[in-house]
Amino acid sequence: MNIILTVLNITAPVFLLAAVGFAWVKLGFEYRVEFVTRLAMTLSVPCLIFVALMKTEIDPEALAALSLASLAAYVFVMSGSFALVKLARLDVPTYLAPLVFGNTGNLGLPLALFAFGDIGLGYAVVVFAVMAILSFTIGIWIVAGGGSLKRVVQEPLVAATVLGAVFLWQGWETPVFLTNALELIGQMAIPMMLITLGVAVARLETRAMTQAVWLSAAKLLICLGAGWASARLFGLDPVAAAVLIVQVATPVAVTSYLLAEKYGADAQPVAGLVVASTLLAVLALPVILAFVI
Numbered sequence: 001m002n003i004i005l006t007v008l009n010i011t012a013p014v015f016l017l018a019a020v021g022f023a024w025v026k027l028g029f030e031y032r033v034e035f036v037t038r039l040a041m042t043l044s045v046p047c048l049i050f051v052a053l054m055k056t057e058i059d060p061e062a063l064a065a066l067s068l069a070s071l072a073a074y075v076f077v078m079s080g081s082f083a084l085v086k087l088a089r090l091d092v093p094t095y096l097a098p099l100v101f102g103n104t105g106n107l108g109l110p111l112a113l114f115a116f117g118d119i120g121l122g123y124a125v126v127v128f129a130v131m132a133i134l135s136f137t138i139g140i141w142i143v144a145g146g147g148s149l150k151r152v153v154q155e156p157l158v159a160a161t162v163l164g165a166v167f168l169w170q171g172w173e174t175p176v177f178l179t180n181a182l183e184l185i186g187q188m189a190i191p192m193m194l195i196t197l198g199v200a201v202a203r204l205e206t207r208a209m210t211q212a213v214w215l216s217a218a219k220l221l222i223c224l225g226a227g228w229a230s231a232r233l234f235g236l237d238p239v240a241a242a243v244l245i246v247q248v249a250t251p252v253a254v255t256s257y258l259l260a261e262k263y264g265a266d267a268q269p270v271a272g273l274v275v276a277s278t279l280l281a282v283l284a285l286p287v288i289l290a291f292v293i
Contacts, residue, residue, distance in 0.1 A: 007286045007293070010114040014107060015282055017191055021198025031199045040192050045105065046160035048186030049125045051179065053164025056122035060169055062240060063126055069234040070130040073248050074100065076226035078138075084218055094266045097142045097259065098273050099219045101135045102250035104128045106193040107281065111250075112243050113190070115289055123240050127247040129161040135255070143259050200254040201278055204271040212272035216251070216280050219273075223249045224288070242292035249288055251277030 024031055056063075081099040085092055102108070105128055112124030136155060166172075173179065227248035231241035252273045260267040 007289050010111065010289055011286045013114065014110050014194060017194035018106075018198035018201070021195035021200075022202040023198075024195070025199050025202035031196075033196060033199055033203075036192060036196050040189055040196070042156045044185050044187075044189035044192060046156040047182045048109075048189045049129065049157060050160040050164040050167075051182050051186050052118070052121050052125045053161070054167040054173060054179075056118065056168060058119060058122050062237065063122075063165075063168070065234050065236060066123055066126050066240050066244065067130060069230040069236055069240075069244055070127045070247075071134075072233060073226045073230035073244060074131065074134055076229060077223055077248065080222040080226065081219065084215075084222070088215075091266065093143050094260065094269055095215070095273075097135075097139045098252045098256035098270050099215065099222075101131055101139055101253055101256060102223065102248065103197070103253040103278075104131045104247045104250050106197040106253070107285075108247040108250045110190045110194060111246055111285065111289070115246070115293060116239050116243060119239060120243050123243040124247055125161070125164075127244055129157065131247075132157055140259065197254060197278075200257075201275060204257065204275055205268070209272055209276060212269065212276035213280070216273060216277035219252070219277060220249060220280060220284055245292055246285070246288060249284070251281040 021031070078096075078100050081096055082092070084099065085095050104124070109121065109124050109128060112120040116123070132155070136158075167174075174182065224245065227245035228241075230248075231244050236244065252270070254274055257267055257270045257274050260270040
């Protein structure tokens with residue numbers, strides 16, 4: 001009973017905030033997803049990442065091991081997902097990227113924070129940063145047939161990750177007034193992203209949900225196997241391993257749908273994957289957390 005209550009205390013705030021966004025749209029209120037997403041990705045999330053890395057008490061060697069394990073996990077996921085897409089005779093530009101890159105920002109960061117505290121958040125931002133860099137390079141290349149290294153360098157979250165890693169490595173800290181300001185900005189990120197997730201899901205139009213459901217279940221199994229294998233391969237400590245597994249197992253990100261729309265892929269099947277995998281995550285993530293906590 002205690003483990004059930006613990007898991008509910010961790011997951012309930014996440015899905016309740018997403019439900020707020022969902023209800024907001026269904027009630028007919030205005031919500032500008034593009035503006036909020038830009039605010040989060042260019043300001044609040046970079047501040048959250050920078051402060052989390054700067055203030056973390058995790059050993060730099062452990063963070064380096066987690067970075068390599070995260071990279072390996074996504075290589076495993078991409079290999080398994082590519083085989084799945086080919087066996088199912090699906091369109092690679094449409095299906096591969098959504099099956100590989102999960103919602104490590106909107107769902108993964110708050111879950112790690114609620115489940116494992118500041119140390120868990122420190123680990124989670126590393127996995128999130130690795131995923132984001134891969135998504136902006138390989139992910140765009142898969143969907144659009146070409147990527148941009150310049151775009152990666154210009155992304156604020158990449159700069160925040162590098163700068164936070166330097167501060168962590170050198171043991172530096174910003175002045176208290178600046179740290180407090182950055183923390184306040186970063187604290188907007190998690191509730192804002194969760195509400196935006198609910199808004200985006202409420203606005204999606206989906207078709208062919210049967211296919212989306214079994215693909216979402218297959219994605220979850222591939223991701224769980226990849227996360228577990230990478231954690232074992234790199235000998236991660238229990239908390240780092242748990243964070244990696246949860247992050248990699250998060251559902252299809254709404255940004256996958258936005259990228260499909262932007263670069264001319266078939267967006268409707270991706271929308272179905274977002275909805276199906278998010279609903280599956282409501283059931284699966286509490287079970288996963290119960291095993292890894």
